[in-house]
Amino acid sequence: MNDGCIASLEGLRDFFCASSAIDLKDAAGRIAESVDAAILPGTDWTAVEYEFNRLFVGPAAIPAPPYASAYCESDRVLMGKAALEARQLYHRLGLAVPQEGVIPDDHVAYELEAMIVLKSALRAEASSSPDTQALHAWFVREHLGRWLPHFILATRTHASAGGVVALATDALAAWFDNELNTIAASHPE
């Protein structure tokens, strides 16, 4: 729970909600920095954008939808229970997705931002309340744990090896593994 972790999370959040090559470049740079990885000089950021859209945005059918429901609901229907679960979590944190229902609440970028909020809260509270701790543990284990590994797998399966998307995915996977381990240590089931 250091600044580096938050910065990495912010980079990941911004990466997965990027809407242009510029966004991607900026976010990827921050992700690379936070995990001590290097982005190849001469990276074609437009090509990264094409790949990003092919995987996560469309317009063609996307192999790795960045929404929890796509993995928790076996027929990949969006706005499923996972989305409502995420919505309830945000509400408990006193937050909400703007214009609820427009972008599914369980988009990975929203969830990463909620994670930033949770982690900041944990850090700020001298002896963080059991409530926040439990919420955080639940969010990582029960919610993210149910879909993020599948999302990461789908992304790895369809992303080009050694590319920027793969790098971001590795960073996401590394962060999540670490988060799971930390929780397992500090907050046994």
Place this chain on the structure above:
Amino acid sequence: MQSSMELPLVLFTVLSQAAIGLVLMNAVRQCRCAGPGEGNVRMEWTLIAAFMGVGIAASLFHLGHPLESYRALAHLEKAWLSREVLAAGIFFALAVLAAVTGREKGSPVLMWASVLAGLLVVLASGMTYAPPALPAVNNALPTVFFLISAVVLGAGFASWFAGAESQPLLARILVTALVVGLVVRLTVPCAWLSGSEVMRQTGMAWLGAPLYWVHIALMAACLGVLWKSRAIPVWLPILALAAELAGRAVFFSETIHTSMNIGGVY
């Protein structure tokens, strides 16, 4: 789920029947030859317990929720599966007890209790796997198949433990069981061919399954070996076990379910 071989169930039924067969052969030997304690009692019961233990463990893998398996005892009143679980559990407990307490001589009480529990397991398995949805085996056949397997495997593996004086007897039993088994296995699918539609389809499926012929061939091979050697070679039980596993895989994967034919003629 339906089309799979149900490997956990294949292992459970075959291994449990091997264990039960060993107990049956133990009983036969005790009646016919020496008193209890012939051969290495502890080793024999350990193998019995191991077969049943591995079988039970394997069976857990066919459950969606293995940790909740204990609740399978809830419906003894009606469900043969609950009774099967209970009987297998009792059998396993008796076998473990016998293995732990077994010295020079096995306890006749434990042995006869195990025989009883074992026969109950075979009956309960036979009933469980004879559901109305599988017309070809919705009868006494599963019980017959399972008993034959138990005797074949029991006689085979018992040869590892029996004294020299019991070996000819075991060989005779094994030959008989194999012959009966072959006859049953060969005639039953052919009989199905002239039965109802789903039975006919089951017959076709069995006869068309490579594993079915593997089973037949291995049984025949066992018979051939016994014919030549007039005794049970030490490796033969393993061959027989392979045969039974193949046969059981066919039983679970190639028996046609009535629902596969809805809309068709029955």
Place this chain on the structure above:
Amino acid sequence: MTGQATFKEDCMSQKTRALSRRQFLKGLSVAGAASLLPLRLLMPYSAEAATAFREQDFQIFRNACPRNCYDTCSIKTYVKDGVVKFIEGAQESTFTKGGLCVKGYAYPRRVYSPDRIKYPMVQDGRRTGNWRRVSWDEAMDRIAKKILEIKEKDGNLLGMGLSKYSGNFGITNYGVEGMMSSLGYTTRFVGTPCWPAGIDAQNYDLGDMWCNDPEDMVKSRFVIIWGANPAWCSVHSMKYVNEAKRRGAKVVVIDPIFTQTAAKGDVYWQPETSSDGALALGMARHILDQGLVDTDFVNTHAIGFAEFAAYLRENVTVEWASQVSGIPAVQIREVAEEFATADPATIWIGYGMQRHTNGGASVRAIDALVAMTGNVGKEGGGARYGHLRTWGFNYHALLQKQPEGSTGFIGATGPKGEFDFTKGEAASFTDRTVNINKTAQAILDTKDPVLRMLWVSCKNPFAQDFDRPKLEKAFDTLEMVVSVEQFFTETVNNSDIVLPVTTLFEEWTVNASYWHYWVGINEQAITPMYETKSNIEIAALLSRKMNELSPGSCTFPQDIDTREWLEKEFNQGMYDYLGIKHWTDLKNGPVKAKLASSASWSDMKFGTPSGKYEFLSELCQQNGHDALPRYKEGRKAYDEFRLLTPHTKFGLHSQFVNLDWMQEFNKEPFLYMHPDDAQEKKIADLDTVRVFNKVGELKIKVKLTSNVAKKSLVIYEAWFGAGNDFNVQNLVDDESSDMGAYKTGAPGVAIHGQFANVERV
């Protein structure tokens, strides 16, 4: 439980794990405290929700299915937490009667598919898959600049084309045409592949296409369903056919395919494809011979019967009809007599039977059969084809003025389609019209100026337009293609820009049927997802950008509330016709038009020039056809087998079949052919075969069935979505049908006048 978001957990609530997770979020601290207490007697409360369904748990909205379908169902949508949970048919409509169809029930899947098109996107190179997200503003900027460039280059906007048809029949979607008008005079793909020949035929005979209320079919004593397959394409009509049958009517189904509808009739006729005219005329001749003509009707309410009768006597015999159609003369005589003596008797004229080079002539012959037996204007009778009587909206969205000083085409007149409700205004310029049924050829042929840009909405040309190989070549000549879509179709793949459009749950509109007389409102049930916008909102955005770049270049309003625009579609005439005070009354459920009679033409005042039923139509003759409904031969075979590509029950044109919910029941397409032909071609059931003709080819698995006539191949049209390049338009050319130009602006297309060969691969 990862289960789904309906009652499975919400109401039945046996999913304790799911509940515990939900409760965890609701009452974490309490639950935490309780778990620390040494409880012995009490157990954790698992909030067993009521086991009964509770309507108050939902917000309920009214929707209407906007697809191109007879049934145009009224929908009730159950929403919870802002999410569509499930839908059902409205009980208020006696037609929908509480149930939808296999397609309608798949709607929740369309909204929440992860594969929906979510954002405006630009493709760098068609068919490259290199897509970039752009803002609506940027998308509109590109489009507007292209439009201005075309105007600059050509001095007019005729280089911009619109290809739109029936993908969304919600009335406000005519705003797409309105948008085009508001930009100037453009090129319109006009006409319809659907039903134009029959529309013209009915207009020549009766003066309009106007059918009885389908619900009055129960009164019929004799029903002929001719070239229609309601069991697949109008499932809600089947209850009336069944009821008529139960009340003693005889049901005869005439179709080259033994359809599901045919299986529900009393008698099935399998005539030679496109011989329908001969069959109808043969029956007419027999009725004439037997003196079963309704002389009162033909003398008082019709003109030209004498000439028609003379034609029948001189040129038609039952034996000839039998020879042409393959139906035995004895059968023709029997059914003709029974039809003529039943009172009332009706014929449902399907759209399939007019998709031929002689389709219009065939419909006229059948109309004549119904008329000469006095079944026109009668409840339970009628030559049922379709109607647009409940479509009397304002077309506010459609009717937009061209910008000052727009120049366009000189000389093009006539309608732009059957739903063109503009009254012919005198203008010095007009839009340029080209035939929608020859989209590919039109793009290639149109010159001075050439077509530079195409706007596609409510349509999937690559799945529906004919001669697909040619279409790809044609698209490649276009400088810009903009598609407005929900899913990634082959058309989107061949576009430069895709704009995401709302589903029926995300916009306000109103829907009418061309078959029954119910009108239903479509409420916005959920907020539009992602950046999707309705067609009229897109038009408004484009207008804003156009005016920003070049003030006055677009007259379309720039701020739009879809609810207000819905309101603007209503008028007093509609209110009176529907018997409502205000459109908001439709929130209580769909409403049926207040009909003086369930029969069309009950007052015997026909819309023809003579005001009577016209067995002999001079107008028809003026338009280049026979004045009488004479027999016209169908298209000559150009290959070994007849090829039919009708509708599947699992989709509507290129919609629905791609949904995974649908693929649970309909996994792949099949070719259906007669076992005898298959034997000859050494083809076995479920073999993969190659079907080929002069247009192209496709590979497909075959099912053998005598439902299909010998020497016929049947493949149901559909778009199966990504990963399946099945497309029947690889085998269908763009040959025109005889009629359609009079009322829809372009002749129809001989979809079933096609031929092909087949071989095993």
Place this chain on the structure above:
Amino acid sequence: MKKHYAFLVDSERCIGCFTCAMACRNYYHQEKGVVWRHVYPLSEEIYPHRERAFFSLACNHCENPTCLNVCPVEAYTKREDGVVVHHQEKCIGCGNCIRSCPYGAPVYNPVEKRAEKCSFCHERLDAGLLPACVQSCPTDALKLVDLATLEPENHVQFPPGFPKNAKVNPSTRFILPKVPTMVRR
């Protein structure tokens, strides 16, 4: 006889449109591959025209349900009104009901790793509504009936194409499809 809800499958009216099957999916959103209600085409030996007559079948809510009898964890109960309910939270996913039911009604949910089946929409029945499938049927070919009051007319319990199992006594009743007079060229 006491109340016993049942499906009446009228194949004379049924047009095989799959509306009932999709209405079920629309209402319950089953997992991919999990189908509670099937529309089975009758083979040509039974109805002479391929894919032109159908049985729409889900759970038959049997008088003596095999699923209930063989379930080792008592996950099945039969309600007073005859509806056989599967309590999924009790299920351990042993598959015994799936193997045993002659009608293929219970199916395995690979996500839950437990069985499930048609519930007769008992939560709707209790609210005075029809099951989703029955309400959806556009031709009244699928009906909710009470065996206690069903008039013995032309319906049968074991038509060709439906496995005969008198002992389990399925509650579904059928009306057989008819064939029209065929006049072919």
